Amino acid sequence: MKVSLRSLAIKCRVTSTSQDMQTADVVIIGAGIVGSSIAYHLTAEGCSNILLIERESSTGKGSTGKSMGGVRAQFSTPSSIQMSLYSIPFYASFEDSLGFPCDYRPQGYLFCATTEHHMAYLQANYAQQVKIGLKNVSLVAGHEIRSMFPQLRGDDIVGGSFCSTDGFVDPYSAMNGFMTWACDHGASLWKNTVATAIEKDDSGVVSVETTRGAVATRKVVNCAGAWAAGVAALVGIDLPVQPLRRMLVPSEPFDEFPHTAPMIVDMSNGFHFRPEARGFLLAWNDPEETPGFKTDFDPGFIEKILTRAADRVPCFANLPVNPKRAWAGLYEMTPDHHPILGEAPGVPGFFLANGFSGHGVMHAPATGKILSDLILTGKTDLINVSLLGLSRFAEGKLIHETALL
Numbered sequence: 539m540k541v542s543l544r545s546l547a548i549k550c551r552v553t554s555t556s557q558d559m560q561t562a563d564v565v566i567i568g569a570g571i572v573g574s575s576i577a578y579h580l581t582a583e584g585c586s587n588i589l590l591i592e593r594e595s596s597t598g599k600g601s602t603g604k605s606m607g608g609v610r611a612q613f614s615t616p617s618s619i620q621m622s623l624y625s626i627p628f629y630a631s632f633e634d635s636l637g638f639p640c641d642y643r644p645q646g647y648l649f650c651a652t653t654e655h656h657m658a659y660l661q662a663n664y665a666q667q668v669k670i671g672l673k674n675v676s677l678v679a680g681h682e683i684r685s686m687f688p689q690l691r692g693d694d695i696v697g698g699s700f701c702s703t704d705g706f707v708d709p710y711s712a713m714n715g716f717m718t719w720a721c722d723h724g725a726s727l728w729k730n731t732v733a734t735a736i737e738k739d740d741s742g743v744v745s746v747e748t749t750r751g752a753v754a755t756r757k758v759v760n761c762a763g764a765w766a767a768g769v770a771a772l773v774g775i776d777l778p779v780q781p782l783r784r785m786l787v788p789s790e791p792f793d794e795f796p797h798t799a800p801m802i803v804d805m806s807n808g809f810h811f812r813p814e815a816r817g818f819l820l821a822w823n824d825p826e827e828t829p830g831f832k833t834d835f836d837p838g839f840i841e842k843i844l845t846r847a848a849d850r851v852p853c854f855a856n857l858p859v860n861p862k863r864a865w866a867g868l869y870e871m872t873p874d875h876h877p878i879l880g881e882a883p884g885v886p887g888f889f890l891a892n893g894f895s896g897h898g899v900m901h902a903p904a905t906g907k908i909l910s911d912l913i914l915t916g917k918t919d920l921i922n923v924s925l926l927g928l929s930r931f932a933e934g935k936l937i938h939e940t941a942l943l
């Protein structure tokens with residue numbers, strides 16, 4: 539069933555401001571898809587005295603509402619693959635489990651290699667993915683890609699890899715599904731509310747100051763996306779998460795390329811695209827982009843991306859595009875392109891769920907499970923989360939994810 543939740547109101551209980559200090563078992567700062575998934579996973583485990591704090595008037599105004607919605611397990615490192623192995627089946631059964639749609643479309647991701655070096659990279663990733671338990675991934679020959687998609691310029695494609703359970707979700711619907719379910723089961727959401735300070739005592743976190751008053755709590759989760767470093771600074775932590783602008787260009791209706799296509803990735807330059815509605819959604823990460831809170835769309839990007847689009851897909855020379863429908867949002871980059879998960883060293887009760895480096899939608903279900911496990915039991919079996927702790931940067935134990943888009 540394809541239903542959008544955009545028009546449906548979230549039925550969250552909004553706790554009224556009172557003279558007495560509010561209390562919550564867990565306060566989640568930031569109500570994008572990551573905060574919403576953590577709220578869902580906590581409530582599903584019976585921890586329902588949760589308060590989400592969101593500074594915007596509605597949820598999804600951060601990176602979640604700007605996302606391309608791609609979900610894939612074709613990564614290079616065990617933790618990224620394992621997080622997808624939880625998250626993608628979760629999205630596949632989202633509507634059955636939560637009662638809300640997330641519009642999971644398993645149309646696959648097809649990586650197209652144009653050099654033997656890139657093909658060797660895909661082969662090494664494939665071996666890693668299969669070893670960890672990914673099914674439905676396969677290596678494909680250049681001639682197979684050319685026959686699957688004769689619309690591609692395939693003269694330089696030497697091969698690729700394809701996973702049929704990769705695909706797309708509607709991030710906004712998934713976020714709303716998580717949030718609505720959590721609020722229906724006891725969680726509260728304060729919108730138009732900024733977290734401005736976090737108080738500590740010798741045992742750790744004691745309260746969060748907000749523009750609606752203080753909330754007493756022993757557990758706080760930083761889910762502030764690209765703004766996470768600012769929230770971490772409230773407890774004196776230097777969080778290595780930087781905002782980086784990414785731009786997407788949707789086309790008008792276009793029928794000269796199949797709408798059943800997967801996300802197709804041109805590894806020669808990183809251009810990728812997928813079907814969206816009756817047209818296509820185009821993406822390319824400009825290597826000249828510099829970090830910063832830039833959320834304006836640069837009109838000059840249209841020509842750059844259409845040049846790459848028409849180079850790989852000649853019929854895209856005719857692709858109609860309305861620049862006014864294009865948009866920009868922020869990736870939340872870490873130095874090794876892996877998230878930072880877990881309790882912050884030296885600040886008991888302050889948890890981090892940050893730095894997804896452009897993979898926060900596809901890894902939100904796993905992040906919700908991992909953080910819920912850590913908050914409620916102090917451990918998780920889903921991944922070796924100690925590898926993703928904040929201390930890895932000080933200790934020089936970075937684990938680089940190279941399968942970035």
Ligand SMILES: Cc1cc2nc3c(=O)[nH]c(=O)nc-3n(C[C@H](O)[C@H](O)[C@H](O)COP(=O)(O)OP(=O)(O)OC[C@H]3O[C@@H](n4cnc5c(N)ncnc54)[C@H](O)[C@@H]3O)c2cc1C
Nearest residue numbers: 568570571572593600601602606608733763867898899900
């Ligand atoms: C163009 C683009 C394409 C992308 N494509 C994909 C993709 O295909 N697949 C994928 O998995 N990911 C993709 N991403 C990345 C993905 O969107 C993010 O990783 C994900 O949305 C992060 O979710 P979040 O909840 O952590 O952050 P956000 O959605 O940004 O939510 C953080 C929230 O915190 C709030 N906040 C911040 N500070 C405070 C404060 N002090 N007090 C109260 N509230 C605060 C903000 O208002 C915001 O709502 C893409 C991102 C962009 C920009």
